[in-house]
Amino acid sequence: MQPEPLHRVSLIGAPTDVGAGTRGASMGPEAMRVADLQATLESHGVEVLDRGNLTGPSNPWQPPVEGYRHLDQVVAWNQAVHDAVHAELAQGRMPILLGGDHCLAIGSISAVARHCREAGKRLRVLWLDAHADFNTSLLTPSGNIHGMPVACLCGHGPQELVEIGGHAPALNPKWVRQIGIRSVDPGEKRFVHEMGLEVFDMRFIDEMGMRHTMELALATLDANTHLHVSFDVDFLDPEIAPGVGTTIPGGPTYREAQLCMEMIADTGRLASLDVMELNPALDLRNKTAALAVDLIESLFGKSTLMRAPR
Structure with missing residues (x-):
């Protein structure tokens, strides 16, 4: 008899850069496939179905209209x-959304929040990013919605986005832990404090270390918690991950990022994942995609040391 798979994963490509200020993230899903994401996960006993790419409108590359681009x-x-x-979660599968720019987390996390309401589960969101993504049209002149997803999920944004999951707001800010933050606009910073988001910025990580950071970010998870990770590749230091549209120096090192992912894996609670903002047009020989796959592998059990499986 074949052993039961450890996880049943569905890959969902969302090839668009419609919310971004730089073109190229639309090629991210294919870059991760080229970097052997499916085979890598299958080598860890994961059942993987690649659902292919979603379709949607092309990027018109227009200026903002009433504070929002596109x-x-x-x-x-x-x-x-x-x-x-939502369809994958309803089938008991773990969706991995391959972006695409980070505006897509509005749809992804609103679906996860809807599933948690229906299933009676608690939700914890880890937001791994260089940016807080808590802007509104009043706070940013660019109008790029990839800088607004957390605000939209917490009820601050255009009605069409705030209500996508059928319940507004989709998220309580207290359910979110932001990690690796190091670039926040002044008005956005005030808004983050007003809303009470828990942010472990790079100074906190420098002072306290990644281990303590993750212990706090993962505290109080239990068997009834759905853990969602939204991983913006610009979370990583651009020295190791150049293939992103918004490089911010001073991010986590390779080992810090690996420890972050390994500690998430150790909880056994990961139930959905976004991998966002990978931009092959700005990468070097698919280096950043290969690193992203390496880190995703750590979420599914790859470890530096031999450890007994939990």
């Missing part, structure tokens, strides 16, 4: 993401 297109993509992610 709002109609962003809504269409996020609705498609929401429906696809």
Whole structure:
């Protein structure tokens, strides 16, 4: 008899950069496939179905209208993401959303929040990113919605995005832990404090270490907690991950990132994942995609030391 798979994973590509300020993240899903994401996960006993790529409107590359760039297109993509992610969760599968820019987390996490409401589960979101992504149209002149997803999920944004999951707000800020933050606009910083987001910025990591950071971020998880990780590749230091549109120096090193992922894996609670903002147009020989796959592998059991499986 074949052993039962440890996880049943569905890969969902969302090839769009419609919410970003730089073109190229639309090629991210294919870069992760080229870096052998499916085979890598299968080598750890994971059953993987690649659902292919979602479809949506093209990027019109227009200036902001009433504070938002490409709002109609962003809504269409996020609705498609929401429906696809929710369908996988309803089948008892773990969705891995391959972005695409980080505006797509609105659809992904609103679907996860909806699933948790339906299943009576608690939700914890780990937001691994260089940016807080807590802007609103009043706080940023760019209008790029990839800088707004956490604010939208917490109820601060255009109605069409705030209500995608059928419940507004989709998230309580107290359910979110942000890790690796090092670039926050002044108005956004005030708003983050007002809303009570728990942020472990790079100074905290420098002072306290990644181990203590992750112990706090993962505290109080229990058997009824759905853990969602939204991993923006610009979380990593650009020296090791150049293939992103918004490089911010001073991010986690390779070993710090590996420890972060290994400690998430140790909880046994990971139930959904976004991998966002990988931009092959700015990468070097697919280096950043290969690193992203390496870190995803650590979420599924690869470890530096031999440890007994939990």
